[in-house]
Amino acid sequence: MRNFFLNDIEIQAMIQETKPMPIPFRTFLSGMKPKRGRGGSFLQISSKFGRLSGDGEWLIYACKSKENAFDFSCGLWFIPEGQARGFCLVRYNGKSHQHTNHLEGQQPFYDFHIHQATERYQRSGWKNDHYAEPTERYADFHNAFKCFGRDCALQEPSGNTNLELFE
Amino acid sequence: MSVEQIIRAFGESISQSIRLFPEGTDRYQVFTPFHFGDGDHFVVVLRKISGQGWILTDEGHTYMHLSYDMDLTDVARGNRNKIIEGTLDRYGISEQEGQLIAAIDSDLHAGNYFYNFIQCLLHISDISYLSRERVASTFMDDFKEFIGDAIPQDRYQFDYWNQDHDSAGKYVVDCRVNNMDRPINIYAIGNDDRCRDATIGILQFEKWGIPFQALGIFEDQEQISRKVLARFTDVCDRQFSSIRGNEDRIKGYLQGQIG
Numbered sequence: 387m388r389n390f391f392l393n394d395i396e397i398q399a400m401i402q403e404t405k406p407m408p409i410p411f412r413t414f415l416s417g418m419k420p421k422r423g424r425g426g427s428f429l430q431i432s433s434k435f436g437r438l439s440g441d442g443e444w445l446i447y448a449c450k451s452k453e454n455a456f457d458f459s460c461g462l463w464f465i466p467e468g469q470a471r472g473f474c475l476v477r478y479n480g481k482s483h484q485h486t487n488h489l490e491g492q493q494p495f496y497d498f499h500i501h502q503a504t505e506r507y508q509r510s511g512w513k514n515d516h517y518a519e520p521t522e523r524y525a526d527f528h529n530a531f532k533c534f535g536r537d538c539a540l541q542e543p544s545g546n547t548n549l550e551l552f553e
Numbered sequence: 554m555s556v557e558q559i560i561r562a563f564g565e566s567i568s569q570s571i572r573l574f575p576e577g578t579d580r581y582q583v584f585t586p587f588h589f590g591d592g593d594h595f596v597v598v599l600r601k602i603s604g605q606g607w608i609l610t611d612e613g614h615t616y617m618h619l620s621y622d623m624d625l626t627d628v629a630r631g632n633r634n635k636i637i638e639g640t641l642d643r644y645g646i647s648e649q650e651g652q653l654i655a656a657i658d659s660d661l662h663a664g665n666y667f668y669n670f671i672q673c674l675l676h677i678s679d680i681s682y683l684s685r686e687r688v689a690s691t692f693m694d695d696f697k698e699f700i701g702d703a704i705p706q707d708r709y710q711f712d713y714w715n716q717d718h719d720s721a722g723k724y725v726v727d728c729r730v731n732n733m734d735r736p737i738n739i740y741a742i743g744n745d746d747r748c749r750d751a752t753i754g755i756l757q758f759e760k761w762g763i764p765f766q767a768l769g770i771f772e773d774q775e776q777i778s779r780k781v782l783a784r785f786t787d788v789c790d791r792q793f794s795s796i797r798g799n800e801d802r803i804k805g806y807l808q809g810q811i812g
Contacts, residue, residue: 421626425617426651427613427651434798451617471622484593487592513590518593
């Protein structure tokens with residue numbers, strides 16, 4: 387991505403901005419499927435849709451391993467107008483691997499964790515969404531998606547934002 | 554500090570950073586210091602398979618992780634696929650439905666299997682960081698693959714030039730869609746030079762008075778300098794800024810044109 391930068395305030399605002407999905411939550415998740423070949427060991431689904439302001443698009447991506455129920459991710463990308471690649475804002479990961487926040491000089495942790503883009507990591511040369519914190523808010527994919535949907539203000543075409551209803 | 558002390562410190566540091574964490578029956582997470590660019594460590598699992606013995610596997614996580622930032626169909630063909638196949642072959646790693654697997658055939662050499670497995674994961678995870686030159690060389694592969702999916706085989710020809718007006722083949726069109734009153738000249742544009750060549754090519758076809766439509770498909774339109782792009786825009790009928798993200802639009806446009 388060329389010269390696209392968000393400060394921490396902008397990142398937070400974008401995460402909390404209402405996002406009108408083109409399909410209901412249940413339809414989105416029931417569409418998860420493996421791809422042939424190298425994508426064969428996990429289920430995945432993505433949905434790209436416009437921003438309410440008309441400036442750029444959102445991309446929501448969810449995946450979960452067929453081998454390990456704790457290996458999953460659901461995340462939100464922002465795709466600026468005219469650009470091919472997205473900027474990852476948040477990603478809700480499972481507990482299948484350790485994570486290290488390198489700028490903070492911390493020891494690795496092994497837990498469910500949430501990545502979020504930050505100013506400092508953009509400036510550092512690491513990936514935008516390098517920073518992650520462990521979480522106790524979920525312990526499986528469906529609850530991770532609920533947290534993700536609530537935090538990112540996902541909205542069904544009907545206007546519903548209640549993720550409790552989609553199960 | 555003596556070199557012996559340094560070697561001992563290296564060994565202690567490395568051995569401390571490699572740990573086994575039991576998780577299930579005959580299954581261990583192998584914690585290593587190796588990680589992707591987003592701070593997530595590689596998934597390395599040591600598992601015993603009934604009747605087969607111990608294996609190292611990533612349980613498909615490496616490709617799943619790559620899928621956050623790229624379409625995995627991009628690594629299933631062309632130069633990226635060749636790089637991965639070469640890596641698997643070099644380190645003796647097998648791949649089953651997207652899972653990377655190394656069978657540990659000998660206790661004595663378990664360390665070597667582990668080393669090779671990590672090397673393989675490092676190389677494959679680097680696919681997403683391919684250099685501009687390496688990525689540029691895969692754009693034409695991607696373009697041709699895309700055209701093959703979008704248009705019936707008898708309706709297009711790669712590397713076309715007009716035999717009547719250009720016997721020397723100086724004005725090559727990357728892909729020509731035929732059997733139309735106004736055939737489509739498709740230019741695959743990866744850099745400024747290609748964009749300039751496409752502009753000149755389009756002007757030459759106009760000069761010859763040949764009916765045609767010009768379509769430009771960029772690798773990344775944002776990378777083309779403004780003046781070069783401006784000149785191209787003046788002569789090109791339709792443009793798409795990239796293949797990725799525009800697959801449906803481009804296919805819809807082409808299928809609408811060819812009928």
